[in-house]
Amino acid sequence: MKLRIDFRPSIVVALLAVAAFLFWLATCVPRAFWIALPFALFYSVLLALAALALLRIRMIERWMDWNQPGRLLILAPHEDDCVISAGGLGLRNSRLGGVTRVVYLARDEAPALPEQREAEARTAWTIAGLGEADLRFVDLMPPLESRDPRKLHAAAAALRGIIDEFQPTAIVMPAFEGGHIHHDMVAALINRLVTPADRFAVFEAPEYSPYVSLLNTPHRILALTARWLFGLVAYNGPPDGVDGRPILKLRLSPQELAGKRRMLAAFVSQNAPSLVATRSYPDRLIANASGHRRRRPFDFDRSYLRFVLALRRRLPARLVDRMMPVQLGTIGRMGTITDWDSEWSGA
Secondary structure, eight states: OOEEOTTOHHHHHHHHHHHHHHHHHHTTSGGGHHHHHHHHHHHHHHHHHHHHHHHHHHHHEEEEOOOSOOEEEEEESSHHHHHHHHHHHHHHHHHTTOEEEEEEOOOOOSTTHHHHHHHHHHHHHHHTTOOGGGEEEOOOSOOTTOOOHHHHHHHHHHHHHHHHHHOOSEEEEEOOSSSBHHHHHHHHHHHHHOOTTOOSEEEEEOOOOSOOOTTTOHHHHHHHHHTTTTTOEEOOOOOOOSSOOOEEEEOOOHHHHHHHHHHHHTOGGGOHHHHHHHHOSOOEEEEOOTTOOOSSSSOSTTSHHHHHHHHHHHSOHHHHHHHSOOOOEEBTEETSOOOHHHHHHOO
């Protein structure tokens, strides 16, 4: 049974400090010196990495307040994504008297699941005070494993129509991070549509990604270092960004955070207990940079992901996955990451 220390990064650093101290203490025993020294050095390096990650968390994360009602448009590929990314924000905005609209853009391809997931979404958003008319389910995204530029071009026109009809003051969309091809498609489409004349704020919501960086993904670094605590500790942190932009943490009351947990618990088809355990953090948003358009979420050629994929071709894949866990590419484009030029043009 592992000790779970989700969302408490300082505990990882403290435990690594204890482990390093004990191994250095063991080097004081003459007969154990040469046995203990490599472990003492190794855990000192892990401690330094974890301490750097904790420092980066303090540097790139900051609290965000939402105290005025607005016209909030939440765009989500799949039903649970919107609650993970902006459930607390939607709940807060509705309680302030604002108008919240949630638009789902990809239909589940599994038989019978679309209807179940729609029902779960309606149940979840009822907790936040949203009604039937506040949720829309459209099918704008290509099938998961397919490239369909024509459908993407039609989706761009449909999304512009949704925005113009609702006239939001703020949009929340998935981050362009390489985690899921549908998430990246939505983010890239909105980045193409937004113009300097638009007067609404745009926020990206990170959810998961195969990206690993010493500076930009501190929670991922802490999760990797925690795996070396003798298999006794598991750290699950909130999602990081991919480019070092500040992470805005929505300030929620305990009651609002409990409300988000209840919303997550509605998604039975998506393993509700796991969602509640791993996604019940205050909403995390990144202010979208004007003109922030990229072909790929990050540099794949120099990435941790490519290094792991190369190791899996040379060593037993199960061993590599245990020692260096990572999502093996963008879901829908596994083995590589999103290439927006290819998706948009079909090249």
